[in-house]
Amino acid sequence: QNKLLQQLKGRESVTKDGQKIELCANIGSVLDVGNVLKNDAEGIGLFRSEFLYLESNDYPSEDVQFAAYKDVLSKMVNKRVIVRTLDIGADKQVDYFNMPKEENPAMGIRAIRICLQRPDIFKTQLRALYRASVFGKLAIMFPMIASEWEIVKILEIIDEVKAELDSEGIAYSKNVELGCMIETPAAAVISDILSKHLDFFSIGTNDLTQYTLAADRQNPDIGKFCDTHHVAILRLINMIVQNAHKNGTWVGICGELGADLELTEAFLAIGVDELSVTPSAILPIRKKVIETNVSEIKESVLDKYLN
Numbered sequence: 311q312n313k314l315l316q317q318l319k320g321r322e323s324v325t326k327d328g329q330k331i332e333l334c335a336n337i338g339s340v341l342d343v344g345n346v347l348k349n350d351a352e353g354i355g356l357f358r359s360e361f362l363y364l365e366s367n368d369y370p371s372e373d374v375q376f377a378a379y380k381d382v383l384s385k386m387v388n389k390r391v392i393v394r395t396l397d398i399g400a401d402k403q404v405d406y407f408n409m410p411k412e413e414n415p416a417m418g419i420r421a422i423r424i425c426l427q428r429p430d431i432f433k434t435q436l437r438a439l440y441r442a443s444v445f446g447k448l449a450i451m452f453p454m455i456a457s458e459w460e461i462v463k464i465l466e467i468i469d470e471v472k473a474e475l476d477s478e479g480i481a482y483s484k485n486v487e488l489g490c491m492i493e494t495p496a497a498a499v500i501s502d503i504l505s506k507h508l509d510f511f512s513i514g515t516n517d518l519t520q521y522t523l524a525a526d527r528q529n530p531d532i533g534k535f536c537d538t539h540h541v542a543i544l545r546l547i548n549m550i551v552q553n554a555h556k557n558g559t560w561v562g563i564c565g566e567l568g569a570d571l572e573l574t575e576a577f578l579a580i581g582v583d584e585l586s587v588t589p590s591a592i593l594p595i596r597k598k599v600i601e602t603n604v605s606e607i608k609e610s611v612l613d614k615y616l617n
């Protein structure tokens with residue numbers, strides 16, 4: 311079995327009838343890159359940048375962040391690396407942020423909400439990212455988006471950061487793709503609007519499921535009330551892909567659901583462009599993709615999950 315999977319290294323992830331899907335890896339630190347390359351990922355679809363903040367006793371400096379991003383981009387040699395900006399709050403608390411205690415932290419000031427309230431922290435990260443962008447193929451995405459104004463504000467802040475770098479004579483890539491996580495039901499519902507501003511979406515099914523089913527992802531006793539194959543989730547994924555493709559925006563899935571082999575056919579039938587998963591899941595999914603003929607399964611799969 312294992313040997314068979316090893317033979318899939320270097321192969322394209324393409325179905326029998328020629329539909330391509332990009333298979334990328336999720337990482338949580340620079341140390342994970344070895345495993346990414348070993349499993350022949352086509353890129354990094356989610357680089358959780360929280361480790362920089364969680365490992366430190368104070369806000370990580372621009373230079374410390376720059377070094378980490380540069381390291382990953384260089385090691386991935388021109389394969390796309392999607393860095394997700396700071397996503398703390400809720401289950402990931404960091405003392406020195408001195409966040410006020412909240413009754414419902416999962417619905418409170420977390421992720422992009424912190425960055426928009428405290429643009430100094432956000433700008434430091436963006437400066438580090440743009441400075442690193444000349445060392446590889448960087449994409450940046452933003453977590454916990456729920457409204458269009460958040461994207462408009464983010465794009466304004468990015469323009470400010472670029473103008474600062476220009477005035478300091480610091481080089482950055484002009485081809486950094488920008489995207490957002492779709493992990494709130496609101497973002498899914500307005501994905502037609504959001505896609506006009508962005509190159510890509512990455513569906514965060516962990517949070518999207520939690521918020522759609524009103525089922526706490528950290529509650530181990532929630533059992534069948536948190537049905538990850540719930541038709542509501544698959545309908546949302548289908549809607550997001552259709553909305554995005556109308557505007558030329560591509561769509562990946564970076565939540566746990568992306569690695570679920572029972573759904574690989576459904577994701578192909580829906581037309582998902584990329585899956586980003588834990589590195590060890592890449593070759594088994596590639597095997598499934600190579601064995602699939604989308605035109606044969608499309609109707610029955612869409613019937614099963616969407617009708």
Ligand code: PEP
Pocket residue numbers: 356358397493513514515516517518564565566
């Ligand atoms: C998600 O919500 O699906 C996701 C990928 O982000 P995280 O698990 O880090 O919240």
Ligand code: MG
Pocket residue numbers: 453493514516517
């Ligand atoms: Mg999330």
